[in-house]
Amino acid sequence: MxxxxxxxxxxxxxxxxxxxxxxxxxxxxxxxxxxxxxxxxxxxxxxxGRRGKGASTAGTKVAPKYRDKATGATWTGRGKPPKWIEGKNREEYLID
The missing domain is CATH 1.20.5 (Single alpha-helices involved in coiled-coils or other helix-helix interfaces)
Structure with missing residues (x-):
């Protein structure tokens, strides 16, 4: 040992x-x-892959996917949902 x-x-x-x-x-x-x-x-x-400036998609604009017909407010579907769509059927707010 x-x-x-x-x-x-x-x-x-x-x-x-x-x-x-x-x-x-x-x-x-x-x-x-x-x-x-x-x-x-x-x-x-x-x-x-592409590095440096422009390599990230963070902060790029995205077209809105949902619209509140009453106020005209829009939401892309990313991030925390706004109050006007929260807990509701999102299909009713889809932008055609």
Missing amino acids: STYKELLQQREQLNQQIEQARQRENQEAVDKVRAIVAEYGLTPDDVF
Whole structure:
């Protein structure tokens, strides 16, 4: 049976081996990806999709889907429903 100190030493050696294996395998993966990117002439947008300005749809305008015929108020159907439609049959308020 190993002593506590011996086990700690073994753990440290294993941690070093794990880190070395992780770095080696990560580098191999990066090398493969770079080779594929070069072979096919891919761009970052091809690999990761459009990034940066304009990539997000957050804050984009959406056409209203529901209208309160009494007040003319509209709602897109996103987010918390307004009081005039809350708990009611939404089909009655659909915009044609």
